[in-house]
Amino acid sequence: GMSKGEAGKGGALVATDLRLDEFVDILRNKTVLAKMGMRMLGGLVGDLDLPKKISGSNFAWLGEGQEANLSDFDLTTLPMSPKTIAGGIPVTRRLRKQAARSIETLIIDDLMEGLGVAIDLGGLRGPGTGNQLLGLLNQPGLPLVEFDGPGLTYGKAVDMRTKVASFNAATGALGYLTGVNQAGLDQQTEKFASTGLTIWEDGKVNGYRA
Numbered sequence: 001g002m003s004k005g006e007a008g009k010g011g012a013l014v015a016t017d018l019r020l021d022e023f024v025d026i027l028r029n030k031t032v033l034a035k036m037g038m039r040m041l042g043g044l045v046g047d048l049d050l051p052k053k054i055s056g057s058n059f060a061w062l063g064e065g066q067e068a069n070l071s072d073f074d075l076t077t078l079p080m081s082p083k084t085i086a087g088g089i090p091v092t093r094r095l096r097k098q099a100a101r102s103i104e105t106l107i108i109d110d111l112m113e114g115l116g117v118a119i120d121l122g123g124l125r126g127p128g129t130g131n132q133l134l135g136l137l138n139q140p141g142l143p144l145v146e147f148d149g150p151g152l153t154y155g156k157a158v159d160m161r162t163k164v165a166s167f168n169a170a171t172g173a174l175g176y177l178t179g180v181n182q183a184g185l186d187q188q189t190e191k192f193a194s195t196g197l198t199i200w201e202d203g204k205v206n207g208y209r210a
Contacts, residue, residue: 151185176210
């Protein structure tokens, strides 16, 4: 008899629909550094030096008729040099001509999304060797707040903000950045026992975005 299972018995008459409107992409890690306030410097050509003040002027209380002691402050620079990251996907002329969906758009979208994730990873955990970025978590002298796993306590979250404030840096767009597993634990961990209030609520921790 006739059936779809055999090409010569009717299977060759059954078409396969290519639903480009239902294209299924891969699930990537989300980029976060730009959302957390990472400053983007465009239009750069050469190396970069960022001026930095490392000490301030001095003050003293005076009696009547006394002259103020003069002081100054010290400056230095933070040197920066370009880093290059690249990725490529080869594509044949025939595929470009015959693909039912714009293969150029598909490739560009994939490269742009992958580039964002790679820059985030370098900005956070880059070792600073082998042409890679020196990431935030590997900066020398970075102040730390240590806590026992697996989850963060509300007290340690407050300690983190306190640590930042102790360096007079608790200004601007502050926020907490962590991974999805830690975030999930914090959404199930109470700030204080039997209160029903969790560490992570409505996208905030300790009153700051997270």
